[in-house]
Amino acid sequence: MIALGSFxxxxxxxxxxxxxxxxxxxxxxxxxxxxxxxxxxxxGGATLQGIGNAPARYDRAIVMRRxxxxxxxxxxxLTIGIEAGMTIAAVxxxxxxxxxxxxxxVPRPHEATVGGTLAAGWAGPRRAAYGALRDxxxxxxxxxxxxxxxxxxxxxxxxxxxxDMSKLYVGSLGTLGAIVRANFKTLPRPAVRRLAVAPIxxxxxxxxxxALASVTVEPAAALVMRGFIGNTPRVHDEDIRLIVLFEGSAxxxxxxxxxxxxxxxAAGVAQTRLYDAxxxxxxxxxxxxxxxxxxxxxxxxxxxxxxxxxxxxxMDTAYAHAERLGLVADAIADxxxxxxxxxxxxxxxxxxEPRVAEADASLRRVLSRATLLAGEPSLRAQLDAWGxxxxxxxxxxxxxxxxxxxxxxxxxxxVGGI
Amino acid sequence: xxxxARSMSISVAATELGARLVEALGADxxxxxxxxxxxxxxxxYSEDRLPTAAVVPRDAREVGxxxxxxxxxxxPVVPRGAGTGLCGGAVPRNGGxxxxxxxxxxxxxxxxxxxxxRVQPGLINLELSKAIAAHxxxxxxxPASQKISTIGxxxxxxxxxxxxxSYGTTTNHILGIEYVDAEGEVHRTSxxxxxxxxxxxxxxxxxxxxxxxxxxxxxxxxxxxxxxxLAAFGDVESASEAVSAxxxxxxxxxxxxxxxxxxxxxxxxHYHAGFPLGSGxxxxxxxxxxxxxxxxxxxxxxxxxxxxxxxSWRTARDAAExxxxxxxxxxxxxxxxRIAPNYYIQDACVPxxxxxxxxxEIARIARDHRLPVGNVFHAGDGNLHPxxxxxxxxxxxVQAVVDAGTEILRTCIAMxxxxxxxxxxxxxxxxxxxxxxxxxxxxxxxRVRDVFDPARNFNPDKIFPSGAVCGEVKRAQxx
Numbered sequence: 001m002i003a004l005g006s007f008x009x010x011x012x013x014x015x016x017x018x019x020x021x022x023x024x025x026x027x028x029x030x031x032x033x034x035x036x037x038x039x040x041x042x043x044g045g046a047t048l049q050g051i052g053n054a055p056a057r058y059d060r061a062i063v064m065r066r067x068x069x070x071x072x073x074x075x076x077x078l079t080i081g082i083e084a085g086m087t088i089a090a091v092x093x094x095x096x097x098x099x100x101x102x103x104x105x106v107p108r109p110h111e112a113t114v115g116g117t118l119a120a121g122w123a124g125p126r127r128a129a130y131g132a133l134r135d136x137x138x139x140x141x142x143x144x145x146x147x148x149x150x151x152x153x154x155x156x157x158x159x160x161x162x163x164d165m166s167k168l169y170v171g172s173l174g175t176l177g178a179i180v181r182a183n184f185k186t187l188p189r190p191a192v193r194r195l196a197v198a199p200i201x202x203x204x205x206x207x208x209x210x211a212l213a214s215v216t217v218e219p220a221a222a223l224v225m226r227g228f229i230g231n232t233p234r235v236h237d238e239d240i241r242l243i244v245l246f247e248g249s250a251x252x253x254x255x256x257x258x259x260x261x262x263x264x265x266a267a268g269v270a271q272t273r274l275y276d277a278x279x280x281x282x283x284x285x286x287x288x289x290x291x292x293x294x295x296x297x298x299x300x301x302x303x304x305x306x307x308x309x310x311x312x313x314x315m316d317t318a319y320a321h322a323e324r325l326g327l328v329a330d331a332i333a334d335x336x337x338x339x340x341x342x343x344x345x346x347x348x349x350x351x352x353e354p355r356v357a358e359a360d361a362s363l364r365r366v367l368s369r370a371t372l373l374a375g376e377p378s379l380r381a382q383l384d385a386w387g388x389x390x391x392x393x394x395x396x397x398x399x400x401x402x403x404x405x406x407x408x409x410x411x412x413x414x415v416g417g418i
Numbered sequence: 419x420x421x422x423a424r425s426m427s428i429s430v431a432a433t434e435l436g437a438r439l440v441e442a443l444g445a446d447x448x449x450x451x452x453x454x455x456x457x458x459x460x461x462x463y464s465e466d467r468l469p470t471a472a473v474v475p476r477d478a479r480e481v482g483x484x485x486x487x488x489x490x491x492x493x494p495v496v497p498r499g500a501g502t503g504l505c506g507g508a509v510p511r512n513g514g515x516x517x518x519x520x521x522x523x524x525x526x527x528x529x530x531x532x533x534x535x536r537v538q539p540g541l542i543n544l545e546l547s548k549a550i551a552a553h554x555x556x557x558x559x560x561p562a563s564q565k566i567s568t569i570g571x572x573x574x575x576x577x578x579x580x581x582x583x584s585y586g587t588t589t590n591h592i593l594g595i596e597y598v599d600a601e602g603e604v605h606r607t608s609x610x611x612x613x614x615x616x617x618x619x620x621x622x623x624x625x626x627x628x629x630x631x632x633x634x635x636x637x638x639x640x641x642x643x644x645x646x647x648l649a650a651f652g653d654v655e656s657a658s659e660a661v662s663a664x665x666x667x668x669x670x671x672x673x674x675x676x677x678x679x680x681x682x683x684x685x686x687x688h689y690h691a692g693f694p695l696g697s698g699x700x701x702x703x704x705x706x707x708x709x710x711x712x713x714x715x716x717x718x719x720x721x722x723x724x725x726x727x728x729x730s731w732r733t734a735r736d737a738a739e740x741x742x743x744x745x746x747x748x749x750x751x752x753x754x755x756r757i758a759p760n761y762y763i764q765d766a767c768v769p770x771x772x773x774x775x776x777x778x779e780i781a782r783i784a785r786d787h788r789l790p791v792g793n794v795f796h797a798g799d800g801n802l803h804p805x806x807x808x809x810x811x812x813x814x815x816v817q818a819v820v821d822a823g824t825e826i827l828r829t830c831i832a833m834x835x836x837x838x839x840x841x842x843x844x845x846x847x848x849x850x851x852x853x854x855x856x857x858x859x860x861x862x863x864x865r866v867r868d869v870f871d872p873a874r875n876f877n878p879d880k881i882f883p884s885g886a887v888c889g890e891v892k893r894a895q896x897x
Binding site: 074075076077078079099100121131134135142144148149150151152154155156157158159160161162163164165167168170171172176187188189216217218248249251252255305306307308309338369371386387389390391392393395396398399402403414415416418 | 529531532534575576578582586587589590605606607608609610611612613614615616617618619621622623624639642662665666668669670707708710711714767768769770771796799800801834835836837838839840841842843851854855856858859860861862863865866867868869870881
């Protein structure tokens with residue numbers, strides 16, 4: 001017996017949970033839901049369900065975990081076709097055997113699935129170096145609300161054969177269809193991965209940025225972390241630290257870390273600690289996990305996109321603003337993509353709950369384009385995860401109406417009430 | 419360039435569309451005379467058809483005015499870049515209004531630090547990279563036509579080029595789009611916005627969803643070092659096997675291009691870039707990145723080439739020689755134009771491991787149809803460009819080209835490939851789209867079109883098979 005409560009979103013609990021075994025069954029279940037006038041939510045690993053609002057209606061949870069196979073993989077093609085329910089960790093393991101990788105960069109890869117990661121529009125720190133997942137997806141098959149299966153793209157790396165429909169489904173949070181399969185480009189695994197962690201005194205921020213910019217090798221990722229004290233990478237007990245990932249040949253990574261250490265040293269940063277291979281990967285993963293990690297039951301987490309050169313200042317402004325509001329803040333600024341992550345928490349959940357709406361409005365004024373990423377359901381219940389919709393919302397609503405006229409797929413969960 | 423028909427049907431009547439456009443935008447922006455319209459009647463595929471009128475707007479506002487008038491007159495709209503498209507995408511098949519971006523050709527903003535720029539659609543691809551090189555950045559998509567083709571046209575076809583191999587195609591370098599819809603309203607998309615990825619849907623839609631008026635592009639840091647190697651092979655199959663082996667070995671060069679004997683000889687006769695004459699095929703490899711890695715990478719590439727029968731391996735001595743090699747590669751189609759009466763360039767894509775097999779099949783197909791064939795292609799991406807040579811005055815040859823082209827496409831599909839890697843579907847390949855996609859697949863695409871362009875005003879008769887793609891019809895069939 002499946003516990004329905006574990007599939008709850010906000011205060012909505014489905015009346016049934018289904019686990020279709022293949023693409024055709026997913027399509028059949030969706031058609032049945034549409035015919036019955038019921039609402040369905042597609043469930044992957046449920047790690048990123050904090051993205052989006054609770055659905056307005058919720059009758060069926062459709063769990064994709066049985067679609068967990070690699071559909072096709074010839075490493076010599078540098079492409080792979082994967083069923084939606086396969087976990088990211090399982091995909092990573094198979095790719096690693098072949099000396100390849102896809103920069104999924106997701107929190108909790110042992111639970112997160114390929115379909116869920118794509119539907120959530122997850123775009124991690126290494127996208128500046130390798131492209132976002134949307135850029136690496138070369139084909140997809142989606143089950144639509146009327147029970148049809150629609151494919152787009154293919155297994156080739158260059159393709160202008162019809163509309164690039166995969167782009168539409170990636171990031172649609174299961175509101176246009178259920179991704180049942182996705183095809184990706186893969187990348188050869190770099191020979192060396194090395195993570196540099198350096199504590200940054202608050203008055204040295206500007207010099208640290210300049211030091212990083214003067215390194216002649218572009219890092220795979222460069223993040224600044226404030227707070228998130230736990231098992232996230234730190235050198236001592238500093239609050240602010242720079243976390244830089246280099247990937248490439250041994251010679252290039254050696255040069256990069258040598259330059260970074262020397263430049264940071266000249267800027268007054270006392271120590272830069274280096275981690276290699278598995279240690280680097282573990283610490284990088286912990287950093288990714290932090291982006292959705294709650295602080296007990298009393299926090300909510302935002303992500304805001306923006307331009308890279310402004311990320312650190314935007315983070316500092318939002319952080320200071322949260323503190324002025326009497327909240328506990330933790331934050332990450334992605335210096336290569338411009339993303340800012342901000343987690344805010346009250347002293348207790350009960351203390352935060354009456355003021356969360358006011359704090360949310362206030363924080364969004366200083367952190368433009370902020371959307372909710374995670375958080376305690378009772379705190380989020382009063383908030384719109386998305387903030388004000390973009391100017392193109394009319395077209396987005398029309399797309400939803402054309403793909404899912406009955407409102408079967410996660411109604412109300414998406415931007416602007418879609 | 420399949421120049422089979424040139425039927426210039428000149429509409430004599432002064433049209434309502436033309437009159438209203440001239441009244442609203444002036445005779446400087448709105449063109450109505452046949453002699454002015456002739457340049458908008460064809461592209462590099464070329465089945466000529468005069469538009470009813472053309473506009474050369476200065477900004478999105480003027481585009482909006484033109485859209486409202488076209489809509490009121492019930493005339494279709496065909497956006498046009500430089501007209502270098504090879505599939506008839508810019509040809510006004512049913513007359514109507516052609517929108518030229520010759521006046522909207524500026525770089526509007528450059529933010530080199532954040533590697534972004536905002537450009538107008540008429541900006542020529544190569545002009546952008548030239549204008550920003552001093553800032554240490556470049557715009558990666560580089561179709562062979564980049565000296566004349568526009569960024570707007572590149573967005574329309576999701577254009578590729580030799581450097582897609584490591585940098586990706588146009589869609590991977592577009593951050594946002596301003597477009598005008600059929601009602602003349604201006605919209606702006608951004609990858610930073612919450613909601614559906616409208617940017618990603620617009621790129622590659624070949625002008626069927628709206629008229630693009632501004633483009634935010636992603637720039638990349640110029641690589642520290644670039645090295646170009648050149649290997650000669652006895653035949654195109656062994657060169658292809660070397661490519662598969664290079665990719666399989668986990669090396670992704672920035673470009674990996676093959677030219678066969680016919681192409682090399684034609685190119686060398688014209689450019690004198692130093693390609694080894696008489697070899698069966700030449701493999702052009704570019705690696706870029708940190709200086710530390712160059713020698714090691716080159717050693718691996720040279721070893722793999724030799725293991726697959728390379729007769730020689732050398733690298734360009736300096737930037738000038740490198741540029742000369744690239745200039746001649748990108749001018750290959752033009753060089754063929756100088757030795758052949760007519761040629762037809764096909765565009766298809768296969769999984770990379772299928773390269774040797776597909777090259778073998780292409781040679782057989784050309785032989786069966788008694789046509790000379792040259793191959794110049796983006797081997798690293800599995801993106802083929804067989805070039806069939808014919809004389810359009812000979813009816814047998816024209817038919818043979820059409821038949822051979824179709825057979826090549828079917829062969830690529832059977833190998834798990836597709837019918838266009840970078841040129842688009844346009845008018846030429848619309849009927850072939852149903853070889854790749856099921857009615858359900860096409861119906862999903864049709865739903866997108868229903869939303870952006872319910873009246874099918876934008877570039878009708880392009881991309882989708884003439885059998886019509888309509889979600890309503892589809893659903894009725896299912897029910």
